[in-house]
Amino acid sequence: MTNLTDRIAQLRDQKSRSAVLGGPEKKSPPPPPAETSRKLPERRMASDSFMLFSYTLLGVAITCQFLLIVWLDLV
Structure with a gap:
């Protein structure tokens, strides 16, 4: 099994599934x-x-822009 897809398929087909791949077996x-x-x-x-x-x-930023506009208007 050199192909990654084949390896994943083989792991999915195994009966003992982990909680990460297959989820919990028993549902509450x-x-x-x-x-x-x-x-x-x-x-x-x-x-x-x-x-x-x-x-x-x-x-x-808004305060600085307002002060800059006022300062440029006065000068």
Whole structure:
């Protein structure tokens, strides 16, 4: 078996499957309807540091452009 495709097919055909390739063999029974109908409380979104940095950078850029326009208008 030198072909990679043949090797993969052979591994798939083996009866002892791993959890990575074949998934779990046993499936758990579905939860009772009472548990699924219960509404979970919504979580507030955490502040994202990248978004905070992006909006800060945008604010600085707009402020600098406004100050540059005002300074060029006065000079």
